[in-house]
Amino acid sequence: MVTAFIAHFLAGSIRCEGGCLEPQNISPAKMQARPHYIRPLDRAIVISKANKKTGADRIPETSEGKMSIKKILASAVAACLLQLFALAGPAHAQATRTWVSGVGDDVNPCSRTAPCKTFAGAISKTATGGEINTLDPGAFGAVTITKSITIRSDHMQAGVLATLGSNGININAPSAKVILDGLDIEGASTGGTGIRVLSALDVIVKNCDIRNFTTGISVNTTAQARVTVDRSMIGGNVDGITITSTPGFGHVKLFNSLLINNTSSGVSVSGANNDVFIHNNQILGSTKSLNITSGGLVRSFGTNIIPTGDAPTSTTPLL
Incomplete structure (x- = not known):
């Protein structure tokens, strides 16, 4: 996921500003004509796109160019990690109602769409005062x-x-x-x-x-x-x-x-x-x-x- 994110980022299809991802809609031509549209970090991306059209495959090997690439990569990785942490969230909390099925699995969260296999597996994922229900016949x-x-x-x-x-x-x-x-x-x-x-x-x-x-x-x-x-x-x-x-x-x-x-x-x-x-x-x-x-x-x-x-x-x- 991180590799794909960075590849798209360097291709110019997305950009990262303070951890926020959004489309890069400013064309290289417009950027060359009106460079004040975006900040220097974004400008490095658009210049890279323009270089691709002229046969150049990267920013010139200058200290400024290397630093821009490093900043781009750092921003991309930071944004991606923030997104991963946000999606991961906490471990499954105990639910008020859980479900078991004859074809379930106790590694599941015991939801209706991902039921557990046994009552013993479901009870640890059911809140005090909650309820375990059966979705279909089975030996639980x-x-x-x-x-x-x-x-x-x-x-x-x-x-x-x-x-x-x-x-x-x-x-x-x-x-x-x-x-x-x-x-x-x-x-x-x-x-x-x-x-x-x-x-x-x-x-x-x-x-x-x-x-x-x-x-x-x-x-x-x-x-x-x-x-x-x-x-x-x-x-x-x-x-x-x-x-x-x-x-x-x-x-x-x-x-x-x-x-x-x-x-x-x-x-x-x-x-x-x-x-x-x-x-x-x-x-x-x-x-x-x-x-x-x-x-x-x-x-x-x-x-x-x-x-x-x-x-x-x-x-x-x-x-």
């Missing part, structure tokens, strides 16, 4: 969340595969608000936990499928945390949802969901005043639909199908 990998964020896939498969004891999504974000929407989280019968909540203020899981893990969703916090699960399917795990937070710190709301074929328990809550509110759910195919221990609480509102295990701590019909 496991991710650890350490800040407020939304990961959303609208009406297309957004796969998260976690096997060999690993977790699909780890949430360790004190005071954060996290939304997971439309994800397909698969453990392939060897995964550890689909969604593991170690710390957060609010977590919302909706329209998600979580299958074939040891635990579908684990809430194990040492500070207050609220987890809401809505319109989701949690199946094929050993335990569907477990709440084992420090007593009184784990709170789960379960609405409009299917928990099926979780072999040990559908919902298991342990610890004094850790609680689960359930409404309009089907908790089927488990040794215990509800497993309530050590002072845990399950409050049932309206209709829930819970054929096995412990009875809810309280039941409130909706009129």
Whole structure:
């Protein structure tokens, strides 16, 4: 780029005045007739053009001529470098909304036109409180969340595969608000936990499928945390949802969901005043639909199908 710039500059097609580039429209003839049109530095360029027409290919080898060429080159290089620095700008800033695609690349800025490949690649380029969206179906990998964020896939498969004891999504974000929407989280019968909540203020899981893990969703916090699960399917795990937070710190709301074929328990809550509110759910195919221990609480509102295990701590019909 610098070489081309200097070549055009010396050819007389452009000039540089204080770092500003503009066309050189003054002809050599006009310059010879009215030399006051431009300054001495520009005059050297026009004289060079006139010399080309008369067969001379350069300014005469005088000290003044050499100095003019040096000034021209110095000005050209300085202007070009300034332009390069201006175009380079800072490194990619974190965006409020980023995108992933099955054919993306994590070296990209995660924009809509240059999406990333994985959730892990996109999260570092997404601002706190921002949102990661999917452009098309794909497998976007496991991710650890350490800040407020939304990961959303609208009406297309957004796969998260976690096997060999690993977790699909780890949430360790004190005071954060996290939304997971439309994800397909698969453990392939060897995964550890689909969604593991170690710390957060609010977590919302909706329209998600979580299958074939040891635990579908684990809430194990040492500070207050609220987890809401809505319109989701949690199946094929050993335990569907477990709440084992420090007593009184784990709170789960379960609405409009299917928990099926979780072999040990559908919902298991342990610890004094850790609680689960359930409404309009089907908790089927488990040794215990509800497993309530050590002072845990399950409050049932309206209709829930819970054929096995412990009875809810309280039941409130909706009129």
